Amino acid sequence: MELVLRNDLGEIERLAVAVDRFCRDEALPDDAAFHLNLVLEELVTNIVSYGYDAQDSGKEIAVRLQREPAGIAVEVIDEGRAFDPLSAPEPDLEASVEERPIGGLGVHFLRTLMHDLRYHRAEGRNHLFFRKPLADGGPAA
């Protein structure tokens, strides 16, 4: 599946609907579907919020989901400024309410819930690749 989103937070709903449909068509377990939804929302939200300048409203974000024997391969491509989420520092998960930083959790979810993370920049685009492994390697019964 390939979905092309506009650089707009209102597109999150369309992303969620498309990811849900893909997961249902592929008969993925509930937790894999939830994790894919969560990580993709975080990534697209970061790109829309920080990747572009205000005048870049016509820019697009591509999300590709592909079924593989052992899981789901995902690629997110955007035309925003160069940003490698894998270089971002880990948030402090032990901090108190008063000191808890806001932000950094999206990348933490990506690192925690996905495997085989790779980033590269090519021809003015960010390419982020990762996999969601499926425990049994096949669709849920």
Place this chain on the structure above:
Amino acid sequence: MRVDETMEGEVLILAVQGRLDSNTSKELDEVLTAQVGSKPAVVLDFSGLEYISSAGLRVLLKAAKQGRAGGGKLALCALSPHVREVFDISGFSSIFSIHADRAAALAAVQ
């Protein structure tokens, strides 16, 4: 997302339904900003919450800070396993008062 408000004595109960994501969390933020601290206690009933992302957590963290500063209590209840997992992964389980159901949350804030 939908937020239903009911009063249980002095406690405001907010039943949140649907998705709490970067596109919808602003609505809950507006309700919480207006109510936390101005009511003695607020209970968030998440039994109808299907999904939460860091944007939703951000709104809850802001409300927790507001509650601590203003002396209003805040408790959460009835998290689904998926929603609970997001709290656990982010370390938010330890900074919120989380209860199995509405009755337990009400007892905790009385």
